[in-house]
Amino acid sequence: MVRTPKDLAVIIDHFDKYPLITSKRSDFELFKQVVDIINRKQHLSFEGLQQIVNLRASINNGLSQKLKEAFPDTIPVQRPIVKDQVIKDPNWLAGFTNGEGCFHVSIFKSSTKLGEAVRLEFIITQHYRDEQLMRSLIEYFDCGNLSKDREVFHYRVGKFSDIENKIIPFYEIYPLLGQKGLDYADFCKVAELMKSKAHFTASGLEKIIKIKAGMNRGR
Numbered sequence: 001m002v003r004t005p006k007d008l009a010v011i012i013d014h015f016d017k018y019p020l021i022t023s024k025r026s027d028f029e030l031f032k033q034v035v036d037i038i039n040r041k042q043h044l045s046f047e048g049l050q051q052i053v054n055l056r057a058s059i060n061n062g063l064s065q066k067l068k069e070a071f072p073d074t075i076p077v078q079r080p081i082v083k084d085q086v087i088k089d090p091n092w093l094a095g096f097t098n099g100e101g102c103f104h105v106s107i108f109k110s111s112t113k114l115g116e117a118v119r120l121e122f123i124i125t126q127h128y129r130d131e132q133l134m135r136s137l138i139e140y141f142d143c144g145n146l147s148k149d150r151e152v153f154h155y156r157v158g159k160f161s162d163i164e165n166k167i168i169p170f171y172e173i174y175p176l177l178g179q180k181g182l183d184y185a186d187f188c189k190v191a192e193l194m195k196s197k198a199h200f201t202a203s204g205l206e207k208i209i210k211i212k213a214g215m216n217r218g219r
Contacts, residue, residue, distance in 0.1 A: 098178065125155075
């Protein structure tokens with residue numbers, strides 16, 4: 001958490017140099033205006049404070065009910081339009097995956113001899129405002145599909161050959177950090193078992209079930 005004007009200047013300078021490409025950039029641009037008002041001491045007047053509330057009304061989830069009641073004359077400012085939502089840097093995509101991606105192992109009932117089957121899915125989820133960016137993932141990875149569920153888009157790759165030949169090689173070159181990196185490593189273990197057809201055996205399926213149990217929320 002960064003709060004002091006001196007430290008906020010460092011944060012703002014960073015994201016001016018390395019621009020956000022999701023709708024979060026709109027929040028950032030409005031946030032910068034708020035910081036500027038405060039730096040110029042205009043927030044000490046009611047007019048300046050109202051200007052901040054007008055900006056706050058268009059940032060993230062908007063105003064709380066308490067703020068709406070306290071500032072009944074609020075007019076939300078128009079959110080800046082984020083253009084050029086195209087992935088230009090693979091390192092950005094790796095970082096984005098750390099926050100929004102999921103490496104999922106699905107085990108479901110089937111008519112096979114074991115009665116269960118395994119499917120791998122790579123998923124990235126984002127708000128519908130970033131539809132252009134989400135569609136660019138299909139072009140960038142040259143695989144996958146997009147679906148919408150209420151206010152979010154889901155980018156999914158479920159075809160094993162795409163996971164093996166496109167998704168895994170990408171993250172081998174551009175590694176994930178933290179817990180997501182551990183989930184990816186387990187995801188790769190399952191992929192190797194499936195590549196060797198081990199998931200068609202009772203012992204192989206048992207190994208996959210055990211790996212899955214320790215991934216994502218089970219870690």
